[in-house]
Amino acid sequence: MENLKDQLSRLVGAALRDATGIADSDPNVITASRPEFGDYQANGVMAAAGRSGRGPRELAEAVVGSLRDDAGLIASAEVAGPGFINLRLNDQALMERGNGILGDPRMLIPPAGKPRKIVVDHSSPNLAKEMHVGHLRGTVIGDCLSLVLERLGHEVIRQNHVGDWGTQFGMLIAHMREIGEDSDLLRTELEDLESFYQAAKKKFDADPAFADRARLSVVKLQGGHPDYLAAWRIFIDESLRHCQDIYARLGVGLKLADLDAESRYNDDLEGIVRQLEEQGLLRESQGARCVFLPRFKGKEGEPLPVIVQKSDGGYLYSTTDLAAVKLRSHDLAADRSLYVVDARQSLHFQQVFAVARAAGMAANMSLEHIAYGTIMGSDGRPYRTRSGDAVKLADLLDEAVSRAFELVSVKNPELDESERRRIADTVGIAAVKYADLSKNRMSDYVFDWSTMLSFEGNTAPYLLYACTRIKSVLRKLPNESGAGKIKTLVLAEERALLLKILQLPEVVALVARECYPNLLCNYLYELSGAFMRFYESCPILKAEAETRDSRLGLTLLAEQALEQGLGLLGIRTLERM
């Protein structure tokens, strides 16, 4: 089913074309900026007036006059201000739409027209170290986008492009070999990847002989020496266990099967360079093999290369990323490839995408860098703890869950401990995810424990609380009364809630297109607010039978919208909290 905004755009658009004769005039329908203007407003008349040489108000009147609305969706269309058309929807049509969805909740978010195959590259931690708060954004944004695209019927291929092949693994392997690869000591040491890395780094910086062994280890590893590969494997497996543990706690859908490790491309890199050479794109400069593209300029305006092979013969992440582009385009046959990666890598991706296009590596695939801003400390610098290390993601989650546990224990002491633990787990994790997802992904944001772990206002607990209120009502429902159809919208809060619910598919479509999860968060917060106001002002169970059944229908629909919407954020709902 067409969503409300699309349907209105189509209707007003047709009328606008009739009135102006201009084929591509955009009605520019948006949700009303103020409730007194109605439900939606069409802003496109004023722009069209300029193009057709007519007065905007007069044209708006003409558009309203030629509006054909056979389905009876529009209750009123009024010209206002300089040439806005304010649209109010018909209550009956809204209720019919709502009742239709009650019969088939999947229709709340209908599938997109054309299913596509879409790669979503996200999370991509460096396996040399433990995941820290900086990895949260890419992980949860990518997860949300994957869920949204899947929900719309697209085939999503998640790719976790973990860093498992860089020079730092030489250092780690050298350190492992000194501890003893089979020793129990190593096993315990590896339990804290972060301190293991720090220890190796310390030796690397302090001991030149160790540094040499580390460098040699990289060469051995990448050359395929079995002992070094075995040591590497032990470390990688341990690190991956840690990542999967974090994903499981976060409720993020990334699986081991989604791994797209850098090491996977080791054998393809030579071929990538050869291909570029055969295509005449390669040039040697200062001993390195590079692709020069005119749009990229360096410090003094001199040409800036994309280096694909270092002067020592080694390959770089550009080369790996090109190999990945090729795989995604040719082998996976994706239509769209999204890279959910830190904005600081914009230039890198511009370069990789440009080289890939020049080399015809992604002929039928769009390449999109879904950039996100940096997490900053209160000092305005990228986030670090006092000791200079980033906060571990695991520690943030622990803290969130423990604060949630304290709170639920105060709010609901009568629940037994295991249930409070379960609630705390959901609430704490959801709060952290939502704190990140609800911000515009492009802006840098200041990491702050109290914002991150806030449980009031525009937070996940607010949304979850709305759900528990719904579920509590439904639990108390007498057996004989079933889910009623929505029959009346007497109070403004009822109508506002229904309209808000029916707007979910518009938002989901927008998120799929623009890749901004915060739009979905904003919407769900407004939806929850609409439900809270409905709940506070409209008695449900205590209402007289017909009203009660109608409000129950509305409540069920709200439950669906909240549950499905939260599901797209990767947040599970709760029965009570």
Place this chain on the structure above:
RNA sequence: GCGCCCGUAGCUCAACGGGAUAGAGCAUCGGCCUUCUAAGCCGAGGGUUGCAGGUUCAAGUCCUGCCGGGCGUACCA
């Protein structure tokens, strides 16, 4: 130097590719629990959207120039 991103209430953030009177939360102040969970609801105060121009019916949003911040800018990822 050049490039990208950003500057909105005391703080943290919104504002649906230019729309009408810039909205929330936190914090502050005041009201609402013998009625479906008060992690809630209602209300108050708080703004020259960094500054200055420009474009047009309309600018937080687009253009230009400043000021301030972050990041990037040839062999790390």
